[in-house]
Amino acid sequence: MELNVQDIAAWIEKSNEKMQANKEYLTTLDQEIGDGDHGINMVRGFQEAASKITKQDYTKPADVLKDTAIMLMSKVGGASGPLFGTAFLKLSMTVKGNDTIDFGTFANGLEESVNGIKQRGKATEGEKTLVDVWSKMADYFRREKDFDQDKIAEEAKNAMEQTIDMMATKGRAAYFKERSIGHVDPGSASSFYIFQALAEVIGRRD
Amino acid sequence: MELNVQDIAAWIEKSNEKMQANKEYLTTLDQEIGDGDHGINMVRGFQEAASKITKQDYTKPADVLKDTAIMLMSKVGGASGPLFGTAFLKLSMTVKGNDTIDFGTFANGLEESVNGIKQRGKATEGEKTLVDVWSKMADYFRREKDFDQDKIAEEAKNAMEQTIDMMATKGRAAYFKERSIGHVDPGSASSFYIFQALAEVIGRRD
Amino acid sequence: MKKIINDPNQVVQDMAEGMVAAYPDKLKQLPGTTVIARKDAPVAKKVGIVSGGGSGHEPAHAGYVGKGMLDAAAAGEVFTSPTPDQVFEAIKAVNGGAGVFLVIKNYMGDVLNFEMAAELAEAEGIQVEKVIVNDDVAIDDQSSRRGIAGTVFVHKIAGAKAEQGGSLEEIKAVADKVVENVRSMGMALTPCTVPAAGTPSFQLAENEMEIGIGIHGESGIERKEITTADEIAKELTDKVLHDFEFTGDAAVMVNGLGSTPEMELSIVNKQVQSILAEKGINVYQTFVGEYMTSLEMAGCSVTLLKLDDELKALLNASSHAPAFHG
Amino acid sequence: MKKIINDPNQVVQDMAEGMVAAYPDKLKQLPGTTVIARKDAPVAKKVGIVSGGGSGHEPAHAGYVGKGMLDAAAAGEVFTSPTPDQVFEAIKAVNGGAGVFLVIKNYMGDVLNFEMAAELAEAEGIQVEKVIVNDDVAIDDQSSRRGIAGTVFVHKIAGAKAEQGGSLEEIKAVADKVVENVRSMGMALTPCTVPAAGTPSFQLAENEMEIGIGIHGESGIERKEITTADEIAKELTDKVLHDFEFTGDAAVMVNGLGSTPEMELSIVNKQVQSILAEKGINVYQTFVGEYMTSLEMAGCSVTLLKLDDELKALLNASSHAPAFHG
Numbered sequence A, B: 001m002e003l004n005v006q007d008i009a010a011w012i013e014k015s016n017e018k019m020q021a022n023k024e025y026l027t028t029l030d031q032e033i034g035d036g037d038h039g040i041n042m043v044r045g046f047q048e049a050a051s052k053i054t055k056q057d058y059t060k061p062a063d064v065l066k067d068t069a070i071m072l073m074s075k076v077g078g079a080s081g082p083l084f085g086t087a088f089l090k091l092s093m094t095v096k097g098n099d100t101i102d103f104g105t106f107a108n109g110l111e112e113s114v115n116g117i118k119q120r121g122k123a124t125e126g127e128k129t130l131v132d133v134w135s136k137m138a139d140y141f142r143r144e145k146d147f148d149q150d151k152i153a154e155e156a157k158n159a160m161e162q163t164i165d166m167m168a169t170k171g172r173a174a175y176f177k178e179r180s181i182g183h184v185d186p187g188s189a190s191s192f193y194i195f196q197a198l199a200e201v202i203g204r205r206d
Numbered sequence C, D: 001m002k003k004i005i006n007d008p009n010q011v012v013q014d015m016a017e018g019m020v021a022a023y024p025d026k027l028k029q030l031p032g033t034t035v036i037a038r039k040d041a042p043v044a045k046k047v048g049i050v051s052g053g054g055s056g057h058e059p060a061h062a063g064y065v066g067k068g069m070l071d072a073a074a075a076g077e078v079f080t081s082p083t084p085d086q087v088f089e090a091i092k093a094v095n096g097g098a099g100v101f102l103v104i105k106n107y108m109g110d111v112l113n114f115e116m117a118a119e120l121a122e123a124e125g126i127q128v129e130k131v132i133v134n135d136d137v138a139i140d141d142q143s144s145r146r147g148i149a150g151t152v153f154v155h156k157i158a159g160a161k162a163e164q165g166g167s168l169e170e171i172k173a174v175a176d177k178v179v180e181n182v183r184s185m186g187m188a189l190t191p192c193t194v195p196a197a198g199t200p201s202f203q204l205a206e207n208e209m210e211i212g213i214g215i216h217g218e219s220g221i222e223r224k225e226i227t228t229a230d231e232i233a234k235e236l237t238d239k240v241l242h243d244f245e246f247t248g249d250a251a252v253m254v255n256g257l258g259s260t261p262e263m264e265l266s267i268v269n270k271q272v273q274s275i276l277a278e279k280g281i282n283v284y285q286t287f288v289g290e291y292m293t294s295l296e297m298a299g300c301s302v303t304l305l306k307l308d309d310e311l312k313a314l315l316n317a318s319s320h321a322p323a324f325h326g
């Protein structure tokens, strides 16, 4: 299976729907170990990305991803904006020129995304940040052969849930040290929604 | 019956006890139609007056009354300080030189007090202020022949209660216009305690 | 009650000491009182300007003590007028021989206690004049209108006039002019808690606000459902404009009552300015911030002062008071 | 949620317009942004100073825009860093040819977004330098310490240096010196409510306080039972003194987080000053008030800045920013 430009556009739109639906939940997570704006930030960014994408005609997946990256960087604010923006920008750069994205290319793109996030945020795995979801997903894609709706969603969910027991050492949550343990990392939760949205797009195609 | 210097001192001390005991109630009344400090103000003033009087030896009732007036003026603050101060000062001036105070002299003193309060506060009867209690008590003393514990307390209570149905036109309560109706005037309540204290002193003597 | 205090009965004393500790070169506390005066008071041959009132209105009144503004501020207990002896000490401390001018807010307590102090001072041969500020248009009857945020303009302008060597009569005249030309109207979203009382001054539901509020934590003239900042600004401004014919130049103050974030004051200011522009009133200067508060009450007031050339010049004159820079 | 606002999604825009409306001669809003800049920006040949961050810290940051302090402040959504494009607009607007200096508070969001903006600016040939302020001693690990009230001293001193014609390198050097010599510690009695969230950022019982609070409505490092102002002042001051050896002269800031009455800040200041006097630290200048807030949070922070002659002169230099007078 390969993802075409409609699939990628649907991915972003579905991600937006999920952010809207879970805005309050994300904000609650961020109130617990952050400053309570993560839901608001993600909704603002994905709302703008989705509406930009809907308004425009694209021929290449990379262009959808790039516009998403730009909208996230320029609308989210907060730590998560540049990080998610970087993720989509790296993905876009990897698939540049392609009409469709095959599994291997997507896996490469995710690897680039993770590297980009880690570099920008100076964070690594296990620090209770969105790195923990993106990195686990890159690993998973490297191991697998083809897109699988259920497995992608499940893998992302597991990765998100594994942040519960971690102690934050990056981002605002790090200020709480031990007190950060026992909560889902907000950025990991929104990352999970992004991969869940991807899984649903794949499901629609199957 | 005549009131001697011990009676007058006891009056002030008993008034103080009543203010202490009803501080919260007076404050609640003032929260309803004022700024919520009347209990605090009265307690501060009578506390100082009582402790000044206890510490000192007096031979003349007028001196006790004068010190009370000075303490109320210089410790209460707010509208009620100068007004109660004036009341006790006028009383003191009327009985100046006397070793004891007979009923008629006390009645004259109260009349002077009412005039003093009215002049300072530019208020008259029916404006829902402490004038309403002091004026009713002056009337009562003018009508009667001798100190009577029960009647004094009863008369003062009635006067206080009559302020409930009045609409305030002086003091902070006046800002509330019709909304001031239905509440006891705080200054009338504390005036009632002063006369109740007087009644109890008389009762002790009977 | 959540407050950063030591003893509810010591808040005014502690505050006075803390204020002087912050500005030891500018301010002094008169011994045995909670009066704060200019460090260099009395200034010879200058009329001394004294104001004050209950505490809880900070930065009023001590924050306005300084060259070009007040010479002394007497602080009473929270929301309670200072007693005559305290005001009398303030008067004596700032009398440089040219007399003393009192700026009194129109509350029975303030008026009575300041007047008694004035009598004591006059008995000692000190010439005293006064103005009673009643800018609050929430009250219909002009004689019982409260003095609220507009008082700060009186402080500023009377203080500037004194600094320029104005006589007691000249200061009285210009202060009267300010009082005639200044109007305010306030509202609140929450009550406040007097430290010694320990409980909020009134209760308001989550969707309610009080319109026509004073600065003593009392309820307002009218209780209403909360509305937008634009509508609140409009209601306050319209009431002020309805009461007095503002034409030409004006100074505007959007004053926070204590816990209203400056963000919200700016939002209110935006609408106030657009209403004034629409009416053709020329805003000469705007003040947005906390000038006359009511402890931690949430809410704001809008004040307009009609300006002529004299008032403009005096408003512009320099002030060294910690809370008013001009 | 009780707030005087119009639309939770419009608060920053409304506020920016309201601020400029208050100081139309001093400030301007860059079109299409919520960046506020000096009216006369760019100032030719002067290094432009840009700061900013999430909104909700008013008067920071736009209140510090003015001659002698910042050239522009970029305001993000409430408690959310401004995006790179906004900061980039600010940088372009204040670049008078001598480069631009960024004062960034040490939050991942601020750092990332400002750095991206710096990259965009450098790509256009604008020279950019920066300082990252991390004065909050509540956090042990120095590299992850937050920037809080001490940032205002960086604004003031970097701004003064730029006004005096300092080069980008000289400004960087003096800003670094401030960051090395400034420490803060805060506490809170209540949470605050982000307008778009609508619910308080955390819950605190009537008898609880949070020690080691930031300025984004987050909980602190430690939850404790409320104690007296004196003990609170002591805890904050001791923590600051323990982290850095303050000797000689210092500037002190007792900063209110939003809804703390000035009365309480003065009471805290009284004790802070007496602790410093005891330790033989000479207080050169004190600032008591709301300088770096967290919406309507109740609480305060104590900041100390060790001063040498250069820092004293720059702290003393004149500032025309609406919220900082010097």
Ligand SMILES: Nc1ncnc2c1ncn2[C@@H]1O[C@H](COP(=O)(O)OP(=O)(O)O)[C@@H](O)[C@H]1O
Residues within 6 Å of the ligand: A030, A034, A035, A036, A037, A038, A041, A042, A077, A078, A079, A080, A081, A083, A117, A121, A122, A123, A128, A129, A130, A131, A170, A171, A172, A185, A186, A187, A188, D079, D080, D081, D107, D108, D109, D110
């Ligand atoms: N250094 C970092 N590296 C990677 N992710 C980070 C880093 N710092 C924060 N994050 C992520 O950002 C999320 C918070 O985003 P958000 O609330 O939008 O921004 P802010 O923390 O600025 O308020 C965290 O839950 C975490 O997943």
Ligand SMILES: Nc1ncnc2c1ncn2[C@@H]1O[C@H](COP(=O)(O)OP(=O)(O)O)[C@@H](O)[C@H]1O
Residues within 6 Å of the ligand: B030, B034, B035, B036, B037, B038, B041, B042, B077, B078, B079, B080, B081, B083, B117, B121, B122, B123, B128, B129, B130, B131, B170, B171, B172, B185, B186, B187, B188, C079, C080, C081, C107, C108, C109, C110
């Ligand atoms: N003009 C007046 N004349 C007589 N009594 C007055 C007047 N104004 C107020 N009072 C009395 O003072 C009382 C309020 O006293 P208090 O709360 O101590 O002072 P304040 O109103 O200054 O807070 C009122 O209940 C009323 O009885």
Ligand SMILES: [Mg+2]
Residues within 6 Å of the ligand: A030, A034, A035, A036, A037, A038, A078
């Ligand atoms: Mg956040």
Ligand SMILES: [Mg+2]
Residues within 6 Å of the ligand: B030, B034, B035, B036, B037, B038, B078
């Ligand atoms: Mg009262």
Ligand SMILES: [Mg+2]
Residues within 6 Å of the ligand: B035, B037, B078, B079, C054, C079, C080, C081, C109
């Ligand atoms: Mg009072």
Ligand SMILES: [Mg+2]
Residues within 6 Å of the ligand: A035, A037, A078, A079, D054, D079, D080, D081, D109
């Ligand atoms: Mg944030």
